[in-house]
Amino acid sequence: MRTRSDQLGSPRLLRVMNERLLLDHLLVRGPASRADLAKITGLSKPTVSAALAGMEDSGLVHLAGEVLGRPGPVTSLYDVTAGAAHIGAVDIGRDWIRVAVADLRGRFVGRKDGRNAAKNSEDLVSRVRELAQAAAGQAGLPWTSVITAVVGSPGVYDKDADRMIFAPNLPGWEGSGLGDRLRTALGVDVTIENDINLAALGEHAYGAGHGIANFALVSIGTGVGMGIVVNGELYVGARGAAGEVSFLPAPEPVPADDDTLRHGLTESLAAAPGVVRAARAAGLHLDTAKEVFTAAAEGDPAALEVVHAEGRRIGGLIVAVASVLDPELVVLTGGVGHNLALLGDAITSRFAELGPLRPRVVASTLGDSGVLLGAVARALSQAWDHIFDLRQSGVQPRQSGVQYGMSR
Amino acid sequence: MRTRSDQLGSPRLLRVMNERLLLDHLLVRGPASRADLAKITGLSKPTVSAALAGMEDSGLVHLAGEVLGRPGPVTSLYDVTAGAAHIGAVDIGRDWIRVAVADLRGRFVGRKDGRNAAKNSEDLVSRVRELAQAAAGQAGLPWTSVITAVVGSPGVYDKDADRMIFAPNLPGWEGSGLGDRLRTALGVDVTIENDINLAALGEHAYGAGHGIANFALVSIGTGVGMGIVVNGELYVGARGAAGEVSFLPAPEPVPADDDTLRHGLTESLAAAPGVVRAARAAGLHLDTAKEVFTAAAEGDPAALEVVHAEGRRIGGLIVAVASVLDPELVVLTGGVGHNLALLGDAITSRFAELGPLRPRVVASTLGDSGVLLGAVARALSQAWDHIFDLRQSGVQPRQSGVQYGMSR
DNA sequence: ATTAGTTCGTCAGGAGAGCGAACTAATGTC
DNA sequence: GACATTAGTTCGCTCTCCTGACGAACTAAT
Known part of the structure; x- marks a missing residue:
């Protein structure tokens, strides 16, 4: 919060804080009159006027319309100058x-x-x-x-x-x-x-995590990864590696390829190549995870089995994450993860086995x-x-x- | 940061912010003169004087000494009135x-x-x-x-x-x-x-995590638990259950007692009862985890083996935590965890197998x-x-x- | 058509806060 | 004893905010 300006506690700081407060309201609630803003923010009318005037001078806000048909003078509506x-x-x-x-x-x-x-x-x-x-x-x-x-x-x-x-x-x-x-x-x-x-962050600002202060987005596609929002802000850890869950120790034995060491542990099981490998092992002749999910959607029993196992792996991953972070919500995305409709039952069945930590899980709404x-x-x-x-x-x-x- | 006071951006807010700034410096660096404070904080001398006077009136600070023997008037030192x-x-x-x-x-x-x-x-x-x-x-x-x-x-x-x-x-x-x-x-x-x-939080304020913005404290004793500090503040998750790693899915098969379901998964392996169980299985007739560690310290090979296995479990747990949080430091504590000297090698050997995420691990300095x-x-x-x-x-x-x- | 009521926005006065510069006073140094 | 140095205060100015009063404009009712 503290800006790195020269003047720490000078009166201008107040003005800036109040301007920002007004701007936030305009951004969230759309155009408003000075009187509205005064009511909403608790600032006095003169202060609102002065702050708006200052921002209008620098082009941040502008007169965006008028309201007629009410007692009193014509109400001027201010709005953010988005451009x-x-x-x-x-x-x-x-x-x-x-x-x-x-x-x-x-x-x-x-x-x-x-x-x-x-x-x-x-x-x-x-x-x-x-x-x-x-x-x-x-x-x-x-x-x-x-x-x-x-x-x-x-x-x-x-x-x-x-x-x-x-x-x-x-x-x-x-x-x-x-x-x-x-x-x-x-x-x-x-x-x-x-x-x-x-x-x-996108999901927090515009998608399924909107308004939720603590949540995690788990992406399962080519690889496995996670993004964490804490107190409404991105959390990246000490070296920016927070959420690198591809390195999470896997709870089941890993096939002893060369792969496993280089690509981590959870990743090699849960990510798309792991799904394809499991499908092959189940006798399916399919080349991509997408094909496996399509087959499952069409009712192929072997594919359903593979998807179920994948859902259980994801469920385990989510419980692991929840046991550390206790997020309010987990958003699933990625080529594999977005198939929540097919995976959901398996995920929740795994939750039931692993204790009381069961965050709400939803699919991403933003996609690509x-x-x-x-x-x-x-x-x-x-x-x-x-x-x-x-x-x-x-x-x-x-x-x-x-x-x-x-x-x- | 924003207080829930009536007056949002009134001039008094400035005074409070600056008073708090001064007080923080006095708390951290001890007694100081007005001139010192002005230099350190960047505030003007009159502002520092006025703010100190206000705080002196309410008893928060007081004159704590004088400095003689330098050119100029006697320097008054102010300090926080701790009582x-x-x-x-x-x-x-x-x-x-x-x-x-x-x-x-x-x-x-x-x-x-x-x-x-x-x-x-x-x-x-x-x-x-x-x-x-x-x-x-x-x-x-x-x-x-x-x-x-x-x-x-x-x-x-x-x-x-x-x-x-x-x-x-x-x-x-x-x-x-x-x-x-x-x-x-x-x-x-x-x-x-x-x-x-x-x-x-204690470790952050007074112990091994002092001055470290992102770290986790892992406690292994009767049970297994973790506390998380993010951006210098305690992180408790959506329902306060962040760090409940006793529910972390365990990476090795769990003995099928009734215990395991009720006490979670990692807990039943890594906590003290798990150590005792492992010791018994290794033919040791010991009743507490402490006795196992004492035996290991004296060189008993079976006990050393048990301790080594325990260290590897802890290493796995820390990697799991690091893959989610990427902390700068992990502080170990608890009846089992404080034996870092005996566990350290096993922990780091496990790190080596599990990829590049290797946080610094130290023992708690605060104990009980x-x-x-x-x-x-x-x-x-x-x-x-x-x-x-x-x-x-x-x-x-x-x-x-x-x-x-x-x-x- | 007039009048009462309502509402937006500004004006004026007062108070709190911060800053820079000048000033006072005390002390050491040459 | 003159001069430099330093701590802290005083003074004048600026910036900000708030309250309360006021002007202006518009609706609605008589």
């Missing part, structure tokens, strides 16, 4: 790269997806730049008008060494200087975060866009901090080198 | 009840331990009251001068239902109305918290007093919030019904 600044969101996946530009309300104003065929990190970075500029173009903006960008990627980003670790699926991605290269290519402030962590939406949520909170930091230190928007208002 | 208020800390264990009264700096000014021979919760509550009054008496205070008390107990406290759950070791403890009864018996604000959670010290830390932070809430709402200490200053 006063824009942020970038990037989702780098194994097969796809997705880039979006969003306004201050978090709505996409431009979006561009592209295949990821990069052979090394240079290719990948320049591909991201292309897509970023295309996405900005869709919104009729130059990419340079983006204040800050958040990039989601598999793996754990080591800030000190400026490199990615645990990201074997992206060629060349584990080299150093990654953040620098992205920053240079995109020309803006860039934050790198694990993709599944961002998906959890979860990571991107999480990146938006994260970038927005950074953008607000940035904007209000400038306001607190008294920088006038017109004179400032950093542009965050529209040019009128 | 301006007192808090209570209670540790209810299966065998012992410990009660302490501490001053605002967290130092015990009175302490009384007593055996827990209570047959039901009424007995227990009145025993706590006896000990509380005795502890206050030691400090020459009436127990009523205690502002707030924090009670640590095994189990999970369900605030809504006002009852304890998962506390099979304390007879009658799971009945409802527990908080009410404690509040009535002690006559103060009472907070109930799981004992191991408090031990984690950990829970009590955690209760002190928790009660102190509540006391400060309480004191400054009053100050912000403008209550004058002398007129106030709530006394938090000494009566002069």
